[in-house]
Amino acid sequence: MIGDRGLSDYSVEASGLTKYFGSFKAVDHVSLQVPTGSIYGVLGPNGAGKTTSLRMMLGIIDPDEGTSRIFGDQRPQAVRHRIGYLPEERGLYPGMKAREAIAFMGALRGLDWGEGRRRAAIFMTELGLERVIDEKIRKMSKGMAQMVQLVGSIVHAPDLIVLDEPFSGLDPVNQERLEMLVKRERDRGATILFSTHVMAHAERLCDRIAIIARSQRRFEGTVDEARALLPMQVRYTPRDDRDTAGIAAMLPASAERRGDAWHFTIRDGDVEPLLSRITASGHGVTGLSIARPALHDAFVHIVRQVDAGFAADATSDAVQEALA
Amino acid sequence: MTPFLRSMFVIARRDLIAIVATPTFLLFLLAPLFMLAVGALGGVGASQLADSARGAGRIVAVLDASDVEAARAADARLRAVFGRPPVTLEMRIAGTTAPDPVAIAREKGSDTYAVLSGPLATPRIVEREPGSSAGRYLALLASDILRTRTSGAAPPVAPRFENLASGGTSIAAQQSMGFAAVFAIFLLTLLLAGQTVGSLAEEKGNKVIEILAAAVPLESVFLGKLIGMLGVAILFIAFWGGIAIAGGFVAATQIDPATLAAAGAASKPAIALTAAPATGWAFFLGVGLCYFILAFLLLGAVFLGVGAQAATVREIQMLSLPITIFQVGMFSLSAAAAGAPGSNLARFAQIFPFSSPFAMAARAATDEARAVHLLAIGWQAIWVAIAIFLSVRLFRAGVLNSGAGWKFWRRDRAAADR
Numbered sequence: 094m095i096g097d098r099g100l101s102d103y104s105v106e107a108s109g110l111t112k113y114f115g116s117f118k119a120v121d122h123v124s125l126q127v128p129t130g131s132i133y134g135v136l137g138p139n140g141a142g143k144t145t146s147l148r149m150m151l152g153i154i155d156p157d158e159g160t161s162r163i164f165g166d167q168r169p170q171a172v173r174h175r176i177g178y179l180p181e182e183r184g185l186y187p188g189m190k191a192r193e194a195i196a197f198m199g200a201l202r203g204l205d206w207g208e209g210r211r212r213a214a215i216f217m218t219e220l221g222l223e224r225v226i227d228e229k230i231r232k233m234s235k236g237m238a239q240m241v242q243l244v245g246s247i248v249h250a251p252d253l254i255v256l257d258e259p260f261s262g263l264d265p266v267n268q269e270r271l272e273m274l275v276k277r278e279r280d281r282g283a284t285i286l287f288s289t290h291v292m293a294h295a296e297r298l299c300d301r302i303a304i305i306a307r308s309q310r311r312f313e314g315t316v317d318e319a320r321a322l323l324p325m326q327v328r329y330t331p332r333d334d335r336d337t338a339g340i341a342a343m344l345p346a347s348a349e350r351r352g353d354a355w356h357f358t359i360r361d362g363d364v365e366p367l368l369s370r371i372t373a374s375g376h377g378v379t380g381l382s383i384a385r386p387a388l389h390d391a392f393v394h395i396v397r398q399v400d401a402g403f404a405a406d407a408t409s410d411a412v413q414e415a416l417a
Numbered sequence: 418m419t420p421f422l423r424s425m426f427v428i429a430r431r432d433l434i435a436i437v438a439t440p441t442f443l444l445f446l447l448a449p450l451f452m453l454a455v456g457a458l459g460g461v462g463a464s465q466l467a468d469s470a471r472g473a474g475r476i477v478a479v480l481d482a483s484d485v486e487a488a489r490a491a492d493a494r495l496r497a498v499f500g501r502p503p504v505t506l507e508m509r510i511a512g513t514t515a516p517d518p519v520a521i522a523r524e525k526g527s528d529t530y531a532v533l534s535g536p537l538a539t540p541r542i543v544e545r546e547p548g549s550s551a552g553r554y555l556a557l558l559a560s561d562i563l564r565t566r567t568s569g570a571a572p573p574v575a576p577r578f579e580n581l582a583s584g585g586t587s588i589a590a591q592q593s594m595g596f597a598a599v600f601a602i603f604l605l606t607l608l609l610a611g612q613t614v615g616s617l618a619e620e621k622g623n624k625v626i627e628i629l630a631a632a633v634p635l636e637s638v639f640l641g642k643l644i645g646m647l648g649v650a651i652l653f654i655a656f657w658g659g660i661a662i663a664g665g666f667v668a669a670t671q672i673d674p675a676t677l678a679a680a681g682a683a684s685k686p687a688i689a690l691t692a693a694p695a696t697g698w699a700f701f702l703g704v705g706l707c708y709f710i711l712a713f714l715l716l717g718a719v720f721l722g723v724g725a726q727a728a729t730v731r732e733i734q735m736l737s738l739p740i741t742i743f744q745v746g747m748f749s750l751s752a753a754a755a756g757a758p759g760s761n762l763a764r765f766a767q768i769f770p771f772s773s774p775f776a777m778a779a780r781a782a783t784d785e786a787r788a789v790h791l792l793a794i795g796w797q798a799i800w801v802a803i804a805i806f807l808s809v810r811l812f813r814a815g816v817l818n819s820g821a822g823w824k825f826w827r828r829d830r831a832a833a834d835r
Contacts, residue, residue, distance in 0.1 A: 170634060174420065178631040188435060200427045201632035203420060209525050241627075378457030 103282035104129045104253045109159035110149045112142075119145045121308040122159065126300075127286050134295040135288040136304035140394055143288040144181050144257055146305065150286075151178060151255060163253060174203045177251035181258045181288075183242055187255060191217065191241045198245030206283055209248055216244040220270050234268050235247065243271065247278060249375035256287035256368050260294050272298060292389040304392060306399040316388055323386040323394055324358035327367070331355075332377025343370050424633035428641025431617055433648045448608065449657055474504040474528035474589075475575055476551045479516040484537065484562055490597040491561035495554070504530060504657065505553045518543040522581050528589055530630035531555050536573060537563050543579045568629040594694050594701075595755040595779030602709050602775050610716040611737060613642055614724035618733050635813045640805070643717050650713055653705070694782040696790075701781050704790050712796040715804050716744060722808025725815035742769070751775030757785045771799035 105127035112120040126132040133194065137143045149156045152169030163169045167270035178250055185194050193276045193342065193409040195216070196209030204212075230238050239262055247254055256275075260268050273283055275298055289295055295302055296316055304312040304319070312319055330353050343349060344367075349392055359367060364383060371378060386394075418426075437440055462787040481486055485508055492506045509516070511534070516530035524541050530551035531544040538561045544552035556576040563574060620626040629638045719740055727733040747769075754766035754776045766776035775792040 151631055153627065173632060174633070178628070180624070180627040180631065182624040184620075184626070184628050185707065186431075186435065186619075186623060186625060188439070197427070197431055198628065201424060203423065246518060246628075299718070 105125055105150055106162040108148050111158035112145050113157050118308055123310045125303050128345045129284050131305055132285040132298050133302040134299035134302040136302055137293055141305045142308045144303055147255055147257055157259050158164050174254045177246040179243055179246045179256045179259055183239055185230045185238055185242055190227050190229055194224045194241055195245045195248050195289050201247040202249040204249040204268045212248050222335040236263050254282045259287055260291055296388040304395050306396045311395050311399055319388055319391040320385050322391050324360050326384045328382045330380035332379045340376055421637050425637040425641040428638055428643035432642055432645030433652050438814050446656055474530055475507045476530050476555055477507045477510045477532045479511050479534040482510045487565045489560045493556050503551050531718055540576050542576050543581055545581050547580045591695055591783045595782035598705055598778040598782055599751045599775040602712055602778055606716050607713045607744055610713050613717045614648045614733050614737055616721045618725050618730045636809050639809050639812045647713055656667055696781045696787055697784040702755050705778050705782050707794055708774035708778045711801055714801045718804040718808040722811035724814040747772040755779035773797050
């Protein structure tokens with residue numbers, strides 16, 4: 094499906110996207126490249142500028158600066174039939190039945206109504222929602238309606254699926270269904286771009302991520318690269334702990350003893366030398382765990398750094414203002 | 418079909434079905450019953466208009482110059498005698514060529530109830546209605562002039578009464594039809610074009626608008642909504658028009674024409690059944706539908722464009738109010754123009770884009786010229802296009818509040834790319 098429409102390395106290429114709302118800079122020179130066929134997460138705290146960035150990429154709103162290409166085309170509007178979009182603010186006509194709502198959303202993207210109804214039945218059955226397919230949206234739970242909208246955004250088999258906070262409001266069962274659906278669409282060949290502030294989903298799904306904080310992109314890379322921003326967490330319990338000074342000398346200066354165990358952090362390249370030192374020291378090993386930090390930790394670290402920078406700038410500005 | 422048109426019709430279809438396939442649409446269909454109540458008020462206005470038109474009616478006497486003074490004196494005497502004097506007497510001097518009383522009776526600008534011409538002893542009296550008091554008054558006038566001329570010993574006058582065979586619908590009746598057309602188009606556009614804002618409010622409330630904006634050009638959302646509501650409006654008109662035509666057909670097949678003609682001579686409502694607009698019923702109704710569609714598109718576009726600037730239903734109502742008031746102003750202007758065909762006021766109302774559909778519909782009732790309607794429809798279509806163009810830009814800016822730097826006169830990138 095994608096192959097015969099022309100492949101490019103990147104489904105989405107955004108460069109220097111900037112948007113002001115009044116004097117507030119909601120998005121500040123954000124650039125992203127979403128590889129075709131990948132699952133790409135845009136992560137960020139609330140109000141970071143994720144939704145505005147996605148809207149600009151899709152051409153829903155015009156950027157004040159910067160450009161966006163989708164499938165190599167500078168006119169996102171021209172390729173919109175190849176895009177599926179689930180906005181952050183969910184919207185369905187309450188008086189419509191689920192089947193009709195899905196077919197309608199497909200028809201907006203050029204899918205025949207009848208085919209849309211047929212695919213709606215297949216999707217809804219796969220998601221275990223076949224019993225509500227002819228229910229009106231107003232009679233559905235929020236989660237069900239959200240799943241209907243999600244199906245509506247992919248019913249036309251788009252090449253690019255953009256999901257803005259798709260997991261919010263879903264119970265764990267539906268979250269799992271959604272993850273399954275996202276993976277299946279990727280396997281079909283679609284590119285998935287989604288925003289979230291829940292790291293667990295990104296960690297499980299994403300091939301690459303971008304972290305946006307305070308309107309700017311602060312990180313871009315794989316999940317592992319993000320986690321590698323922080324040192325690994327080590328918990329070491331020696332078999333013979335009588336020589337406390339000797340053990341402390343063997344470990345990094347930051348090592349801290351809590352009960353029987355020593356806690357410290359090390360960088361990637363320091364793992365093997367550490368193991369050699371422990372083996373050679375004769376203190377033995379009762380327990381040793383070396384854990385990479387979670388994406389959550391990396392995310393919090395990045396956001397805190399940005400916030401700290403802003404606080405410092407604000408203080409500096411205040412001081413300069415006072416001195417002036 | 419292009420993707421733009423296809424998406425436009427998807428939106429139109431959704432809006433049409435969403436409105437039509439609901440029980441409340443039945444209530445909406447019955448709205449004309451409420452409109453009838455309001456229409457009764459309008460009828461009072463129409464009646465007053467007709468009365469004022471009747472006031473401008475006349476009887477005409479074509480006389481020798483030597484008889485004018487005598488006629489004036491006779492008219493004064495007779496008016497003093499009659500408790501309810503007839504309409505104004507207009508006197509004309511008979512020329513070298515024989516006057517054409519039928520042509521005089523059909524002159525525009527005023528209803529002519531009867532025309533006297535020829536020798537006073539055997540005058541020819543062309544009257545609009547057979548046995549009318551206007552015709553008898555002119556016969557009396559001739560008799561009185563003759564008596565004055567012969568100092569009281571005049572032979573009896575032997576008038577030859579003729580009925581005006583065709584063009585029987587009075588100007589007053591045609592003006593009433595014009596007013597009715599203005600009123601109907603005004604009420605329908607106000608009732609139905611206002612609904613477009615309601616559908617937009619629904620989408621803003623449901624947050625569906627962003628899905629639409631992401632999936633299809635906003636221009637096609639705008640036009641789809643307009644066409645969807647136009648579909649509802651035409652369905653509405655077709656329903657009531659069908660009932661009216663069916664009713665008329667039943668009446669036509671059940672009532673004997675001779676009976677109707679006899680009744681027509683006796684009662685005003687029956688006369689109304691036999692009345693016809695100047696351009697004929699088929700043209701009048703056809704062109705009236707065209708004017709309704711143009712008025713609907715014009716007003717609907719304005720409603721949508723302005724309504725898109727509002728964030729809440731309350732704001733939509735507030736923003737709609739000035740448009741409604743403006744439209745009432747256009748109705749008043751057109752109604753006044755309908756009462757004064759051929760006047761400068763009427764010409765202005767026919768040219769001014771927002772009153773033109775109403776005023777031209779009224780003109781179709783009183784003026785038999787047809788070609789001018791093609792011109793008017795073209796003129797109004799240009800204004801509909803302008804209104805849609807500007808409203809789309811307002812709509813695009815307002816619907817997603819897409820930023821502070823927006824200028825409605827600046828073509829946005831997306832539109833420019835299309």
